[in-house]
Amino acid sequence: MISDHRSNLRKAQWETFNISLGPHMMGPMGEDEDPEIEMAALANSLPSTAKTYTPDGLNHIGTFSDATQSFSPSTTHGKLLRSINVVIMSAKINVLLPFGPVSIILHYLTRKHGLVFFFSLIGIIPLAERLGYATEQLAFYTGPTVGGLLNATFGNATEMIIAIYALKSGLIRVVQQSLLGSILSNMLLVLGCSFFSGGIVYWKKDQVFNKATAVVNSGLLLMAVMGLTFPAVLHFTHSEVQYGKSEVSLSRFSSCVMLVAYGSYLVFQLKSHSNLYNPIVNQEEGQIEDDSGEEEVPEVTLWEAIAWLAVLTIWISVLSEYLVDAIEGASESLNMPLAFISVILLPIVGNAAEHTSAIMFAMKDKLDITLGVAIGSSTQIAMFVIPFCVVVGWIMGKPMDLNFQLFETATLFITVLVVAFMLQEGTANYLKGLMLILCYLIVAASFFVHVDPKTSDD
Incomplete structure (x- = not known):
């Protein structure tokens, strides 16, 4: 058996x-x-020492091979080419990039400051726009609030770099007027074009935005106007204790106070009252103002965005040096007032990134982001960049102060009042945008006929 x-x-x-x-x-x-x-x-027929491979094991093998391939030289080279293609080749505005190297060549081959200034100015435009693009890519990894702050900071990097080079060369009036022009350009031209473009797209309705954040920024801008007004009034009324010195001391003290106020504003924005900076709810549709059907994804990695920020900032610094060296000669050769070049032309180039992005957000009915770009950038220049330049001039031994002369100070004061009046209702339409643009044209014409006095007594 x-x-x-x-x-x-x-x-x-x-x-x-x-x-x-x-x-x-x-x-x-x-x-x-x-x-x-x-x-x-x-x-029983299966051998006891046989090894079985599960799907998980196969997945691990595939993951390891992918990781090995990702560190291969060919893959790294491919990623670099892809990143260059996304950042450099995909934007049509980058056809202006050769103007930068041409300006450097013209600087050493010729002494035509007008051409060097013009080519440097044109060459900085695509760099400023790509700097804004890299900042937007970085914002995908940092969140909307920090991303908006980074956008405003690196959006003002061009103005800050130009200001530091001009301060190093002793061109204090160029520093003052270029920073003043950045504030005027953001508040009138950028915001006006954004309101006008959004109003044309949404013809029969008023666009809405968070009024609370606009009120906070308006208050900070009025504080900045106060900090700029007192040194000018003190000087021109000849009521200072030591003529020519008290205004500098007052400017340095006020700059330190303004920096403290800006630091407090960052804490207010990022920590204690961050809920105020959330997108508002659309009362008509009961939804947050966002395109729910469009989900944007980053086109470059985190470290690629950081690397591009560094490269673009360095290249802007190089061109800014040649731009500042040629600005006075360009004013003479082009027969154009230095105040007009500093207040109007330089800020338009420096604000190229903010101008483009703010208009695009307004046309998508995202006015909170538009105000964060335009008004937030103006607030940062007034409360951080200008006091920072005063402190840097203090370190360099340059008499950089907050005495922006009566004409410039009065222009800034009236501009802040006009914009604050436009923002008090929390709505925007094409008529408000058109009014802001027309106001900027009046300001530009005023600086075209304005002659900067040689001495303060004049």
């Missing part, structure tokens, strides 16, 4: 092995075999 059972078991094992080999190698199978014996024979 036992020997017969063993022989039957071996027979079942052999037939099961034939089944595993496939139909073409399968031998005859008895019709009276017990299925349980066949299954047991199949289990």
Whole structure:
């Protein structure tokens, strides 16, 4: 009995092995075999030392091979080419990039400051726009609030770099007027074009934005106007204790106070009252003002965005040096007032990134982001960049102060009042945008006929 059972078991094992080999190698199978014996024979026929590979194991093998491939030189080269294609080749405005190297060549081959200034100015435009693009890519990894702050900071990097080079060259009036022009450009031209473009797209309705944040920024801008007004009034009324020195001391003290106020504003914006900076709810549709159907994704990685920010900032710094060196000669050769170049032309180039992005957000009915770009940038220049330049001039031994002369100070004061009046209702339309643009044209014409006095007594 036992020997017969063993022989039957071996027979079942052999037939099961034939089944595993496939139909073409399968031998005859008895019709009276017990299925349980066949299954047991199949289990016993498998070797005990055989290794099985699960799908998880195969996935691990694939992951390891991918990781190995990602560190290969060919893959790194491919990622670099892809990043260059996304950042440099995909933007049509980058056809202006060759103007930068041409300006450097003209600087050493010729002494035509007008051409050097013009080519440097044109060459900085695509760099400023790409700097804004890299900042937007970085904002995908930092969140909307920090991203908006980074956008405003790196959006003002061009103005700050130009101001530091001008301060190093002793061109204090160029520093003052270029920073003043950045504030005027953001508050009137950028915001006006954004309101006008959004109003044309949404013709029959008023766009709404968060009025609370606009009120906070307006208050900070009025504080900045106060900080700029007192040194000018003190100087021109000849009521200072030490003529020519008290206004500098007052400017340095006020700059430190303004920096403290801006630091408090950052804490207010990012920590204590961050809920105020959330997008508002659309009262008509009951939804947050966002395109729910469009989900934007970053086009470059985190470290690629940081690397591009560094490269673009360095290249803007190089061109800014040649731009500042040629600005006075360009004013003479082009027969154009230095105040007009500093207040109007330089800020338009520096605000190229903010101008484009603010208009695009307004046309998508995202006015909170538009105000964060335009008014937030103006607030940062007034409360951080200008006091920072005063402190840097203090360190350099340059008499940089907050005395922006009566004409410039009065222009800034009236501009802040006009914009604050436009923002008090929390709505925007094409008429408000058109009014802001026309106000900027009046300001530009005023600086075109304005002659900067040679001395403060004049």
